[in-house]
Every structure is written in structure tokens, then in C-alpha cells.
Amino acid sequence: MTDKARDNSSTPDPDELRTQVERTREELGRTVEALAAKADVKAQAQQKAAKVKGLVHDKAASANEQLTETAHTLGRKIHDKTPQAGSREGRTEGAGAHTTRNLLVLAGVGVTALAMIVVVRRSRRC
Structure with missing residues (x-):
């Protein structure tokens, strides 16, 4: 959640959620690649x-x-x-x-x- 969403005490809008999901996917992808390299x-x-x-x-x-x-x-x-x-x-x-x-x-x-x-x-x- 962003600070704007916290200040308004409202739920984040769909664009913010999509951005968070995309960022989380990228981080998860990097983590999986690092683990795969260690396990290879x-x-x-x-x-x-x-x-x-x-x-x-x-x-x-x-x-x-x-x-x-x-x-x-x-x-x-x-x-x-x-x-x-x-x-x-x-x-x-x-x-x-x-x-x-x-x-x-x-x-x-x-x-x-x-x-x-x-x-x-x-x-x-x-």
C-alpha cells in the first residue's frame, strides 16, 4: 500500500494493486533464479x-x-x-x-x- 492509500484510510485502487503484484513477481523471479543457480x-x-x-x-x-x-x-x-x-x-x-x-x-x-x-x-x- 502507498502512503496515499493509508492517509485516506481507503483500499488501494486496482492500478496500485497491479503495480504491487508486478513488483512482487519480479522479486520472486529473481529469488527463484538465485535459488536455482545454487541448486544446479x-x-x-x-x-x-x-x-x-x-x-x-x-x-x-x-x-x-x-x-x-x-x-x-x-x-x-x-x-x-x-x-x-x-x-x-x-x-x-x-x-x-x-x-x-x-x-x-x-x-x-x-x-x-x-x-x-x-x-x-x-x-x-x-
Whole structure:
């Protein structure tokens, strides 16, 4: 009821009642929407799953970068310690240089695969 209706001690007119009913409906609609959002467990679980998936993806990318850097560092160290093809020692081990490179690539792939397995297993625990 409005102040005007109270002052005149009369009942509210139909327009005032319609306005009050419409306002009450709007408030009730907002309340129902808020309650439905809180009760929608499936949507909340999907949002959380998407968030965790993003975190796992970011961690996997970071781990992959670190492993790639480590593989390159190890490759440089091994390359520096192996005889060069032009040196006296390198002449007898020409095929060994190719074998060393192949082993480095294989080691890098193995380390990357191992890291990915660890990341996937950890993500399944969540």
C-alpha cells in the first residue's frame, strides 16, 4: 500500500494493486533464479571441471617447456663432451656422432613422455 492509500484510510485502487503484484513477481523471479543457480550442482561441477582442466593443461605445458629446456641443455653438454668429426678422435667415431644425436633425441622423447604420464596421473587424482 502507498502512503496515499493509508492517509485516506481507503483500499488501494486496482492500478496500485497491479503495480504491487508486478513488483512482487519480479522479486520472486529473481529469488527463484538465485535459488536455482545454487541448486544446479551439475553446472557447478562442470565449471569446476573446466577450471581444473585448464590448470592441468597449463601445468602440462609448463612441464613440457621445462623438459624441452633440460633436453636441450643435456644435448649441449653431451655434444660438448663428444669428439668432433674433424678431430683425430672424431675420425674413428664418425658414426658415433649420429648415434649420440639419436640417443639424445630418444632420451628427450622418453623424458617428455614420462612427464606427460606423471601429469595425466596427477590430474586424474583431482
